[in-house]
Amino acid sequence: MDQLLRRARTPFIMLALLTTAPSPPPTEPARWEAQAARVTITRDEWGIPHIRGTSDADAVFGLIYAQAEDDFPRIEANYLTALGRTAEAEGEEAIWADLRQRLFVDPEDLKVQYAASPAWLRTLMQAWADGLNYYLATHPQTRPRVLTRFEPWMALSFTEGSIGGDIERISLSDLKTFYGTPTPPTPEELGMVPREPSGSNGIAIAPQLTANRHALLLINPHTSFYFRSEAQMTSAEGLDAYGASTWGQFFIYQGFNAKAGWMHTSSTVDNIDEFAERIVRRGQGYAYRYGAEQRPVGTRSVTLRFRKADGTSGARRFTTYRTHHGPIVAMKAGRWIATALMWKPVPALEQSYLRTKATDLASYLAVAERKANSSNDTVFADSKGEIAFLMPQFMPIRSDRFDHTRPVDGSDPATDWHGLHSLASLPSVAAPRTGWVHNTNDWPWSAAGPDSARAKDYPRYMDQVGGNARGVHADLLLTGKRGWTPDTLRDAAFDSYLPAFAQLLPGLVAAWDSLPARDPRRTKLAAPIALLKRWDHRWGQDSAATSLAVVWGDHLCREVGSFAQAERMNVPDYIATRVGADAKLGALSAAVERLTKDFGGWQVPWGKINRFQRLDDSIAPHFDDAKPSIPVPFTSAQWGSLASFGAKTWPGTTRYYGTSGNSFVAIVEFGPRVKAMAVMAGGQSGDTTSRHFADQTARYAAGQLRPVYFYPEDLKGHIERSYRPGR
Numbered sequence: 001m002d003q004l005l006r007r008a009r010t011p012f013i014m015l016a017l018l019t020t021a022p023s024p025p026p027t028e029p030a031r032w033e034a035q036a037a038r039v040t041i042t043r044d045e046w047g048i049p050h051i052r053g054t055s056d057a058d059a060v061f062g063l064i065y066a067q068a069e070d071d072f073p074r075i076e077a078n079y080l081t082a083l084g085r086t087a088e089a090e091g092e093e094a095i096w097a098d099l100r101q102r103l104f105v106d107p108e109d110l111k112v113q114y115a116a117s118p119a120w121l122r123t124l125m126q127a128w129a130d131g132l133n134y135y136l137a138t139h140p141q142t143r144p145r146v147l148t149r150f151e152p153w154m155a156l157s158f159t160e161g162s163i164g165g166d167i168e169r170i171s172l173s174d175l176k177t178f179y180g181t182p183t184p185p186t187p188e189e190l191g192m193v194p195r196e197p198s199g200s201n202g203i204a205i206a207p208q209l210t211a212n213r214h215a216l217l218l219i220n221p222h223t224s225f226y227f228r229s230e231a232q233m234t235s236a237e238g239l240d241a242y243g244a245s246t247w248g249q250f251f252i253y254q255g256f257n258a259k260a261g262w263m264h265t266s267s268t269v270d271n272i273d274e275f276a277e278r279i280v281r282r283g284q285g286y287a288y289r290y291g292a293e294q295r296p297v298g299t300r301s302v303t304l305r306f307r308k309a310d311g312t313s314g315a316r317r318f319t320t321y322r323t324h325h326g327p328i329v330a331m332k333a334g335r336w337i338a339t340a341l342m343w344k345p346v347p348a349l350e351q352s353y354l355r356t357k358a359t360d361l362a363s364y365l366a367v368a369e370r371k372a373n374s375s376n377d378t379v380f381a382d383s384k385g386e387i388a389f390l391m392p393q394f395m396p397i398r399s400d401r402f403d404h405t406r407p408v409d410g411s412d413p414a415t416d417w418h419g420l421h422s423l424a425s426l427p428s429v430a431a432p433r434t435g436w437v438h439n440t441n442d443w444p445w446s447a448a449g450p451d452s453a454r455a456k457d458y459p460r461y462m463d464q465v466g467g468n469a470r471g472v473h474a475d476l477l478l479t480g481k482r483g484w485t486p487d488t489l490r491d492a493a494f495d496s497y498l499p500a501f502a503q504l505l506p507g508l509v510a511a512w513d514s515l516p517a518r519d520p521r522r523t524k525l526a527a528p529i530a531l532l533k534r535w536d537h538r539w540g541q542d543s544a545a546t547s548l549a550v551v552w553g554d555h556l557c558r559e560v561g562s563f564a565q566a567e568r569m570n571v572p573d574y575i576a577t578r579v580g581a582d583a584k585l586g587a588l589s590a591a592v593e594r595l596t597k598d599f600g601g602w603q604v605p606w607g608k609i610n611r612f613q614r615l616d617d618s619i620a621p622h623f624d625d626a627k628p629s630i631p632v633p634f635t636s637a638q639w640g641s642l643a644s645f646g647a648k649t650w651p652g653t654t655r656y657y658g659t660s661g662n663s664f665v666a667i668v669e670f671g672p673r674v675k676a677m678a679v680m681a682g683g684q685s686g687d688t689t690s691r692h693f694a695d696q697t698a699r700y701a702a703g704q705l706r707p708v709y710f711y712p713e714d715l716k717g718h719i720e721r722s723y724r725p726g727r
Helices: 002-019 029-038 056-083 092-104 107-117 120-137 152-157 170-179 344-357 360-369 471-480 484-493 499-513 520-524 526-534 542-568 571-578 580-597 699-703
Strands: 037-043 049-053 199-205 214-226 228-235 242-247 254-258 261-266 273-277 279-282 285-290 295-296 296-305 313-323 324-333 334-341 376-382 387-388 436-439 610-612 645-648 654-661 664-670 672-682 719-723
Touching: 029 056, 029 120, 037 056, 037 261, 049 056, 056 092, 056 152, 056 242, 092 170, 092 296, 092 313, 107 654, 120 152, 120 344, 120 499, 152 344, 152 526, 152 542, 170 324, 199 376, 199 471, 199 484, 199 699, 214 242, 214 254, 214 261, 214 484, 214 571, 242 664, 254 571, 254 610, 254 664, 261 344, 261 360, 261 664, 279 295, 285 313, 296 719, 313 376, 360 376, 360 387, 376 436, 376 664, 387 436, 387 499, 436 471, 471 499, 484 664, 484 672, 499 542, 520 526, 520 580, 526 580, 542 571, 542 580, 610 645, 610 699, 672 699
Parallel strands: 049 228, 610 654
Antiparallel strands: 037 049, 037 719, 199 214, 199 261, 199 436, 214 654, 214 664, 228 242, 242 254, 254 261, 261 376, 273 334, 279 285, 285 295, 296 313, 313 324, 324 334, 376 387, 645 654, 664 672
């Protein structure tokens, strides 16, 4: 009967293919149908797709089709961003982000690069486009906002998978001021609005420290929620990768295969530079000074379309400028600012895909020789027992006598990039004697405890941020510990200690202790101080001390965040070293008043404040205190919680609601058979009517990971449905 139904449905599918606008070329439906016949999608009990294809291209076709089933709007949104076309959906204000993107992303250039790319990669990109177009053709109820057809070259616009690409570091206010009208920096750009640290945690533990003598890996990206989907993609050509895949991309970004695993964390390296150019008029155009010569400033016309309020389309045309350093993005102190960053679409996509097939450290590093990873540190483990901390491989060689965290003089050739560092010259660590490596978006100098690289041996630009409280926390958990198991590593990933408050609160208590006897603050703040003095600096759902400490810390973040950003310091370090006693006590008074006003008293259990809520499928988050939500015990990564929950109040709310932090957590054990457990924020599906829209929420809040069904025999008894694309 099932076969009869499948045969009966095929003519209707073909009819849909031929009638959905825009109409595909006549040969495409047959090609799509043939490829779909070579793909099986098996959904497990959590809705996670396990894709099997005859070839890698078939697996890519199936993966992107399954992604589109789960959340096509997020795929489209990511590619509107990547292609610089968001204003076509959102309106004219989005045109500045589009312009920023189009300074680097030229569709015509991407088409040329696509045509020149290796045949195997073109095959995968074609399968990617075919999978999306087949989904749209077979799902006429899905109405794209802009992208009604995908072309294979588009995959080159979004290649690395990171949250917040390198391009997004360019200030939109500066860009708008240069190419449009004077625009002051936003509070977010100035650091006046508390910003949840973005990034991730990665920990790898070597067999000599584990109970089963198998390497262990913690995969714990901290991104905006629902930023990635979970999947397994397998083919008869050796592909068998499982993990988190950014919506719209056809590779597993953070995950593992049967032999090796990779966890990417946002790096603190300085490999994006600003060059202050000396500009002069030359005829009808401009020139810039470079050494003893004057070079012409390059120009390119960019036309951007945008959606008008009445639904019609408008367009704006810009003449953009660039030097050999990169496009002009701002003017500072009378100098045009050019930004240099990695833009290697083909090698980046090659590296992102091929590393998923690496089976040990040597094969992973062979792929990394493309040097097309600019933003990610990597924590690595494999079934041989090898573990490693790897720096981003795109690392320009520069003179260390210049401060590259600030604009450098573009007219001085000595400030230029001089090729790329070799992998061997980076402060990576492999096989450390400590038996562990970690990264928490902190400097590389503590990645393996005493076996880490030493800062004095490397240029300053290998780090621009320093350490952080999560790094301190990871060091405490890992140093001197043995007998690790997947369960104890999971416990470490959700350890409740908050080292930032252990550092900060003694200063607050000392400020209160030093108050004169008649100062009214001694009486007013005596009980709050007593509560904080008794606290063990551990978060907990029932902990009122957690609530008081976090609200106090958040108040100070708003007060001093811009100053900390200007000095390139982590906010907790700035509070500890630069904030005076009166400001600390004033923030505590403000915290007590705020809690009392919003919750009827200042001793409020943390779980009453800190909540997880997913109301609908909107990409832009919004929240409502009157609607159901669940408590989350862990806190912002700002305070050193490895389990991160970036939450704040929103318009109309008194509670905190999270939008970022722990988005996917997996523990992997590399024995003769790989074993893993995982959980993700909310659920696999973006469809509010799906049982998988929020079915992992309770597990997420409790840190309760579910088994990963990596092998076909693991899936038995846990299959929700199995089907071919389009059926």
